[in-house]
Amino acid sequence: MARNAGVKDVAAAAGVSLGTVSNVLNRPDRVSAATRERVEQAMRELGFVRNESARQLRAGRSRTLAYVMLDATNPFFTDVARGIEEAAEAQDMSVFLCNSDSRAERESTYLERLEQQRVQGILVTPVDPAHPSLGEVAERGTPVVVVDRVGPGAEHCSVAVDDVLGGRLAVEHLLDTGHERIAFVGGPDSIGQVRDRLAGARAATEAAGRSPDDLVVVTTEALTVAEGRRAGERIMGLARASRPTAAFCANDLLALGLLQQCVSLGARVPRDLAIVGYDDIDFAAAAAVPLTSVRQPRRDLGRTAAELLIDEAGNPDHRHQQVLFTPELVARASTRRPS
Amino acid sequence: MARNAGVKDVAAAAGVSLGTVSNVLNRPDRVSAATRERVEQAMRELGFVRNESARQLRAGRSRTLAYVMLDATNPFFTDVARGIEEAAEAQDMSVFLCNSDSRAERESTYLERLEQQRVQGILVTPVDPAHPSLGEVAERGTPVVVVDRVGPGAEHCSVAVDDVLGGRLAVEHLLDTGHERIAFVGGPDSIGQVRDRLAGARAATEAAGRSPDDLVVVTTEALTVAEGRRAGERIMGLARASRPTAAFCANDLLALGLLQQCVSLGARVPRDLAIVGYDDIDFAAAAAVPLTSVRQPRRDLGRTAAELLIDEAGNPDHRHQQVLFTPELVARASTRRPS
């Protein structure tokens, strides 16, 4: 089997011209069955692999999308990716997943390579949605859809979930359950989601007629399980009298870490500390004290984003949209009122 | 900003020739600082984006690898992917992640597209390592490295972990802790890992002088949290006298589901049922009853695989290797001997 057979070689082997081979590949119906069979035979024998670069160079199109995600190890984003894949598969497109790992320079390397690759379009959950590079990519002609964040202007489509509302739901639920001293666990502040969820939490606190200071803010350095554990140490280290009786975590990873640490320090959840997470990843329900969490429609988020992207890539009179989904509180044992 | 400026346009705008523009891109040191600046300026003004297809067509190389993974939502695989990214980043290469979602047809679509794209090489955790298509891809010239499975022959490199040993470690640990009736939870049988881990479990059972039938096999339909819960129901449904006192799960997702279900049915872990998982994903340690698990060197698995792939792609006298890592048991509360 020759290493690098091209259409030319296939044509020679099958005794037809270049154009015919190309027709077999692209418009098989225009080729008589006999020739087609002969050409296909030759392809198999030579181990022919169509050169996508040459094809794309000439034909212009490409059948791949890409999703540049913030953290491939966070189940929230892999679920979003699943939604994207569903929508892409329905249109017979492939999805390349790229992991920026929350590092701006990795993100821009991927954006650059994808742009050069002339993918149909790029879905991205950006490290910083306000950074101009996103707009520039779009400006240069590659459709961009922002997922789970909202950019500053309306320069591209975006799909997000109302995080302020989510924060409000979480804290309202805790207030309803009778908690008065509530901690907000999350950070760093540079992450838009964290700011919005905190804003929602504050809004709920005030709406209940309480001072905004009744919300104790515990700042973390990242939204990870390990940081959740550290937050747990800090909270459990507080004197019982001033210790919050409930914690609202900016995501489920934090909440799981917090839960684990508190339990291992001997606290009972929810009796000593009620916990609300955010995202409702599958592991939240699977925690041994099943976690109350704010559910985001992860699959739908991804699916809608991909659909918008595909529309933008194909539809000449596409108009940018900012879709905002509504989160929903899922109450479980971690906030059950102690009876 | 023009949509589709090429080197030609840049050259015209900067008042230099094609070749010079290309030199600015590829060998900047050969171009005088003044011209370079002028060319770069023109690129910015025109919004020039290098066309990777044309480049690759002419230059032949590509700076991307791909990892086709079985399940992007299983943290085990995303951790492997992280290892791959580390190794790739060190060589200034990018990684595209593709999710086959355990479906053979999706896997082969991705393999085909990647091959056509002429990626440097493909890492894959295949649905079926014995399927000939993998060998064919390699045969046609794209290096392939199998991750976390071992192919039938030595037609490509592979990196895996000794699953038989892992199974043995798990069951030996349970026997040491005094358990006699042990369940193996896992399936379907078509998955190589499941078979190997079960074989290890049986070997340990026999080595302890017990009948292989002392191992109760609870077959699941997939390695997911939901299936783990179902297994929990079944196990807890058994009469106390015949119920196993310990369960060894083929992966951590199953173990977490099992743990959750048992706890919610009122069983105490480990007193009523000890549980051992497999993979030692981060969520295992974070479970409220921290899970004993068989740790696989996930990052190293990925890193080593990527290094082998890069070697194969670049080194003319590369020789295929099958690397086998050794798993390690991490004991935690879920198997602590009740005192």
Add this chain to the structure above:
DNA sequence: CCTCCGGTTTGAAAGGTTTCAACGAGGTTT
């Protein structure tokens, strides 16, 4: 016998980049 027609096949051009041998202009050596 000629024309026309439909279905097939052909051959050449085009697409944007990289590469490389060759060129020109200064400067250095003999």
Add this chain to the structure above:
DNA sequence: AAACCTCGTTGAAACCTTTCAAACCGGAGG
């Protein structure tokens, strides 16, 4: 003053496919 370098730059060829107008062919209709 001639021969020789060096450094920057040039222009054309090559990469492999797709596309499309044109050629081909055998048969039907006039």
